[in-house]
Amino acid sequence: MDWRPNRKSSLSLHQQIVNWMKQQITRGEWPVATKLPSQRSLADSFGINRSTVITAIDELIADGLLDTKVGSGTFVSNNTWNVLVASNQPDWGNYVRNGLHEPNLQTIQDINLHETDTTMIRLGTGELSPSLLPIKKIEQTLQSIAFDAQSLGYSEPKGDKRLRQSISDHLKEKGVIASPSSLMIVSGGLQALQLIAVGLLQKGSLVLHESPSYINSVHPFQSAGMQLTGLSKQSRETIPKQIKKINGKQKASLFYTVPTFNNPTNATWTREERLELLSLCKKEQVPIIEDDVYSDLWFEKEPPPPLKSFDDDGLVLHIGSVSKTLSPGLRIGWIAGPMPVIERLADIKMQMDYGSSALSQQLVAAWLSQGEHSKHLDWLRGELIARRDLTLALLKQHFQGMAKWQIPQGGFYIWLELCKPIVNPTLFKQALKEHLLINPGYIYEPNNHTHLRLSYSYASEEQLAYGIQTLSEIIRRLI
Incomplete structure (x- = not known):
């Protein structure tokens, strides 16, 4: 959400939220059946107390614009008032659900979203560091x-x-x-x-x-x-x-x-x-x-x-x-x-x-x-070897007895095999909280809960050192 209520406005915070959400619905940005973020997420995004969000949502539910399903969340309602407002709106949710192209796994969508966050340490990214371009x-x-x-x-x-x-x-x-x-x-x-x-x-x-x-x-x-x-x-x-x-x-x-x-x-x-x-x-x-x-x-x-x-x-x-x-x-x-x-x-x-x-x-x-490509490759290989060797030393220091790995002979990756099957969305989210972006094995093989794809090609040496140590601490806690 890139909108926030104006604390200097004569309107109350909760009324500003009600008006803004109504606009989202009537303009068609929130079609029928759109699921709203959680109350806590909305409060964080708006920079206000959760109780103010709850008050606004309750008013919209009373007006028939929103509907709550126990255990599922809050959605844009499909009642008569909303249907009249949205009479000229196509059911975009249906189009989205039935498109031919398969959606990414949620973890991959999260990776794509957070890769642009400069505060993240990207331990799985399969591309060259800006310093290597x-x-x-x-x-x-x-x-x-x-x-x-x-x-x-x-x-x-x-x-x-x-x-x-x-x-x-x-x-x-x-x-x-x-x-x-x-x-x-x-x-x-x-x-x-x-x-x-x-x-x-x-x-x-x-x-x-x-x-x-x-x-x-x-x-x-x-x-x-x-x-x-x-x-x-x-x-x-x-x-x-x-x-x-x-x-x-x-x-x-x-x-x-x-x-x-x-x-x-x-x-x-x-x-x-x-x-x-x-x-x-x-x-x-x-x-x-x-x-x-x-x-x-x-x-x-x-x-x-x-x-x-x-x-x-x-x-x-x-x-x-x-x-x-x-x-x-x-x-x-x-x-x-x-x-x-x-x-x-x-x-x-x-x-x-x-x-x-x-x-x-x-x-x-x-x-x-x-002939620039050949000269560049000679230099690039040396840089990647140094990064590989640093990563191997860090793994030996922090993952000894907790995981297995092979020494890469080229490329970007180390296929890290953990001793316990704990590679799951919980591990991914725990890493995100510590500003670590990892590539878990299950995005490459659905039932793979033991592997991580580590990359030494993108993160800086300082980021690799901090990231691998922090990742090891997260995994030790989960084990």
Whole structure:
């Protein structure tokens, strides 16, 4: 609530509240069945005593504008007076409830809400700290670009030609052969998944994925009406064998994986595992979506080549992005795949947003072609290694005997496994009270109550030290 009663007004506080709430209802901002915040929350928001809020609400209930349901709260009433007032108002609540796109879990909505709060210590955020963004270099690169009216207009459906050539050259260094014609620019990796969901799959298609998985936290396939089945690397059977067994009963439409520095587990598939997966999916005719946004962030040892580098049959759709290495705000990613697929997805993208930002495309093209990306990655890896080592030392100091973890070989994350299944909304809310923002395991795997995704890429060293110590104290209390 961004409104507060005026203490200097001649009207009483409770009458100001009554008048304001009536306006919210008559203007249609609070449609029928809208649930009001709790009395305590309203009092805090208005900066007044709870008794004043209760008096105002009681008056509105008496007028028939509000209704109270025991154990459920206070709602905008559906009585005759309100129906007359709202005769021209559609039932927006019904639209909201029945929209096609799946809502986020409440925890994810809370994370998204609190990420803009500068008082929060973001221990789970999967992006680079502002201190790791090459602001000066980006400014210099922008100044080196000769813009013209055409370069800042709409690009062709697949994206800027120069950028696609730069990405093609970049992928070649990883062993991935993708001509500019078989590449398209997207507004980040998530849009790539959304385009695949609505452009290539039928409603009800079976999508297999490695579990726990990033796609459980963003819903690109669920919202398009797909069935999702998670496969675990911890199972007695390998994931390729699990795919074969499932595919024998119901034809799978594709398999989604983050094989290098997985989100959220940070696990990396070996070369042998990649070849086994590719061989099995080729036999079973199950296409693979390879989400490869973290592979440039290796530390001491370079990871195995991408799945796409072994793909001679057009089986793999390869997704990349500069969001994790350069800047998330640029919103530039790409898909590499068979040309008919790319042309189909490019057509759909044009229907959605008519192309990604021309300015961002020009910048990333120059950044890649001028060799700035390689130099930046060398520096960035060193910074992330220092942050990783600090986080590992803090975990050893505060979580020894209370949790288990692996040493990351790249990427952003530590998949922290607690000794007790206490990762639940209560832990999340307790952390919020201490101004800690965490990513609990159940947003990636519904029944996972033992894991937290910790990130060392965003919080400062001071925030990591304070945050990890405070988090350990909260968990010890709950245990």
